[in-house]
């Protein structure tokens with residue numbers, strides 16, 4: 348009995364030792380003959396690899412799926428030959444928690460996904476940043492590059508009918524987790540943007556000329572970058588112009604707003620440096636990082652523990668955490684040798700610093716205006732094209748209606764977005780839209796007057812509060828260093 352036990356013990360030990368040796372050999376073999384690539388969610392390359400895995404149908408043998416509504420951020424839903432009109436009730440996202448083996452170009456590869464850790468933003472939202480690991484069984488390093496390049500190329504091809512807009516709209520807690528949200532928009536035709544004649548063509552021509560003259564920039568020793576500032580009142584088509592241009596040029600947009608509290612110098616720097624070639628950096632509300640000394644509502648807030656020191660920004664004041672030097676550093680660095688485009692938008696051009704506006708940073712400034720009569724007429728015609736409306740049923744012709752509509756619209760008083768909003772309420776009744784326009788204008792004017800009165804009262808109250816507080820505090824010393 349003892350002999351038998353010893354025999355089994357020795358045999359068991361031998362089997363375990365053999366198993367460990369086998370595992371060790373497999374691990375050694377993997378380390379020697381396998382290249383592993385890591386793709387982090389929030390980095391553009393994650394989207395590329397997801398797209399190629401979807402096209403290669405790597406998920407065919409997957410048995411675990413996460414079900415998402417189709418309206419959610421569809422990183423995995425971007426299918427080959429993406430049809431923007433396809434509608435399903437749900438999207439099935441393979442989880443890849445177990446390694447999946449597949450072949451690409453004759454090479455064996457393995458994909459595994461790590462769910463990542465849950466991060467919580469100061470606003471309470473949670474997000475996990477997943478990581479994909481792709482192991483390629485080869486000694487040839489060039490396969491790695493070929494795979495990533497192919498993934499990128501296919502991603503661009505897949506989304507050719509669309510414009511991809513990456514948004515940095517969540518505070519990030521990791522170095523690679525910046526572009527947290529991607530939207531896939533159907534390309535907007537340039538002629539659907541109603542602007543003064545030649546405006547769009549001049550920007551497009553300028554951008555094309557810039558893209559095609561990389562060699563010239565290099566030989567002249569000039570950084571290959573081009574900056575555009577689109578400024579003017581809200582709702583006049585600045586953002587729409589950039590989206591339409593990106594579609595025309597086949598560029599992806601990387602968009603962030605300086606008004607977002609979590610965007611600071613370091614975030615901006617990382618965001619700009621994680622953009623690939625052939626993309627546009629779009630900074631909205633660029634005026635946010637310039638303080639306004641003339642702001643009447645500034646409330647001097649006492650610094651805790653130092654009653655005679657004060658900071659100029661009261662609670663709730665929207666001031667970006669990005670500094671001017673941080674912003675300029677990013678603009679100077681954006682694609683200095685990569686031919687990337689930089690677009691900025693603002694509603695307050697007079698608040699911008701001259702350092703930002705100098706050529707080399709902003710090369711072209713385009714002003715947007717509130718709608719003219721001509722724009723109103725063109726908008727009307729776009730809303731009510733003659734092919735869609737049976738002219739016989741209308742008392743007046745569509746062109747006459749467009750003219751009457753335009754005549755009623757005062758020049759430079761309403762934005763194109765406001766007119767669009769009005770026309771949307773009558774999208775099937777062109778005559779009704781014309782008949783009611785005067786009443787709408789009167790209503791809008793009353794609403795604006797009321798708003799202005801309220802704003803005036805609010806400012807008055809803030810001024811009184813400020814004076815009262817200053818009297819209580821005594822003289823306010825500026826916060827200076829000895």
Ligand SMILES: Nc1ncnc2c1ncn2[C@@H]1O[C@H](COP(=O)(O)OP(=O)(O)OP(=O)(O)O)[C@@H](O)[C@H]1O
Nearest residue numbers: 539540541542580581582583584585586587763764
């Ligand atoms: N000139 C225009 N031509 C066509 N559509 C326009 C125009 N201006 C505004 N619109 C429409 O109004 C809406 C808002 O436009 P958009 O976001 O481009 O304005 P914006 O100038 O960027 O505003 P903001 O300064 O508030 O960001 C969009 O749906 C767009 O289609």
